[in-house]
Amino acid sequence: MLTSYTRVNTYPRSYNRCVNKLSVGAWFAIIAQFGFGAKAIFIKLAYAAHPALDAVTLLALRMIFSLPLFLLMAWWARRSSKETAAPVSKSDWWLLIFLALIGYYLSSFLDFWGLQYISAALERLILFTNPTFVVLLSAMFLSVRITRRVAIALFVSYAGLVLAYWHDLRITDDTSALVKGTLLVLGAALTYAVYLLKGGQITKRIGSTKFTAYMMLIATVFVLAQFFAIRPLIALDLPMQIYVYAVCLAVFSTAAPVWMMAEALKRLGANDASMIGSVGPIVTIGLGVVFLGESVSLLQMIGASLVLLGVSLISLKR
Numbered sequence: 001m002l003t004s005y006t007r008v009n010t011y012p013r014s015y016n017r018c019v020n021k022l023s024v025g026a027w028f029a030i031i032a033q034f035g036f037g038a039k040a041i042f043i044k045l046a047y048a049a050h051p052a053l054d055a056v057t058l059l060a061l062r063m064i065f066s067l068p069l070f071l072l073m074a075w076w077a078r079r080s081s082k083e084t085a086a087p088v089s090k091s092d093w094w095l096l097i098f099l100a101l102i103g104y105y106l107s108s109f110l111d112f113w114g115l116q117y118i119s120a121a122l123e124r125l126i127l128f129t130n131p132t133f134v135v136l137l138s139a140m141f142l143s144v145r146i147t148r149r150v151a152i153a154l155f156v157s158y159a160g161l162v163l164a165y166w167h168d169l170r171i172t173d174d175t176s177a178l179v180k181g182t183l184l185v186l187g188a189a190l191t192y193a194v195y196l197l198k199g200g201q202i203t204k205r206i207g208s209t210k211f212t213a214y215m216m217l218i219a220t221v222f223v224l225a226q227f228f229a230i231r232p233l234i235a236l237d238l239p240m241q242i243y244v245y246a247v248c249l250a251v252f253s254t255a256a257p258v259w260m261m262a263e264a265l266k267r268l269g270a271n272d273a274s275m276i277g278s279v280g281p282i283v284t285i286g287l288g289v290v291f292l293g294e295s296v297s298l299l300q301m302i303g304a305s306l307v308l309l310g311v312s313l314i315s316l317k318r
Contacts (some may be wrong), residue, residue: 103195
């Protein structure tokens with residue numbers, strides 16, 4: 001005689017909640033990396049669609065379309081009881097202004113400018129080495145000792161970066177442009193590392209959502225001030241295609257992934273979120289092949305793998 005039965009879930013409720021929390025956080029992190037990875041693609045597509053477009057104008061468009069989203073984020077942060085627990089002091093405001101100047105305005109401008117000269121894949125790999133710059137700056141100015149494990153990680157990361165750079169050097173027709181673009185994006189990575197180094201404590205004190213929203217709003221002021229100081233208003237008279245790319249930059253590669261990554265960090269923790277974040281350069285390389293026709297070689301993939309390995313050794317816990 002056959003008897004039917006229903007399988008009973010014997011896992012404790014806390015386990016099920018943990019699995020659901022992990023899966024949602026993981027999806028947030030994955031989608032955020034696609035957004036961040038697509039940033040360079042949208043920028044390169046905009047430059048290709050309108051050769052007269054420059055970094056100053058495109059960055060201004062990005063911040064103009066991002067502005068309503070970050071105003072909404074700032075309103076939400078003030079409304080949330082958790083985020084408003086610690087008010088922003090006068091010294092916090094001065095630090096926010098400095099970090100917005102260095103970490104969002106200057107870093108973004110150098111990045112946008114550099115992408116006029118180098119491939120999206122190389123740009124993403126250079127920016128991905130941010131943790132290595134944080135380590136070096138900590139050693140230089142905060143007397144943080146570099147352990148043997150970190151030293152090996154630094155060597156592996158920069159060896160991979162050299163291989164990726166060598167790949168682009170072999171296929172470029174303009175070596176000087178490649179060197180210029182590389183130095184500009186290295187400057188972007190370095191200034192962003194300063195932001196990461198100085199922004200940790202204030203983020204914990206006033207909350208990540210409020211910190212991010214205020215930083216982006218202050219950076220928008222710097223970006224628009226630069227634009228109106230050196231460009232006429234007629235510079236915004238651009239083809240509709242450029243505005244489409246700018247909106248995509250603002251929504252899909254700025255506001256949405258910033259929020260999703262903050263949620264992923266909250267749900268997963270920094271270690272697991274960083275592990276998922278390591279797919280970012282691979283996403284950019286793949287999107288660059290599909291949408292920009294960028295070439296991929298074994299040398300580049302080996303270089304990318306070494307960069308990912310080195311950064312992972314620094315970023316992830318044992």
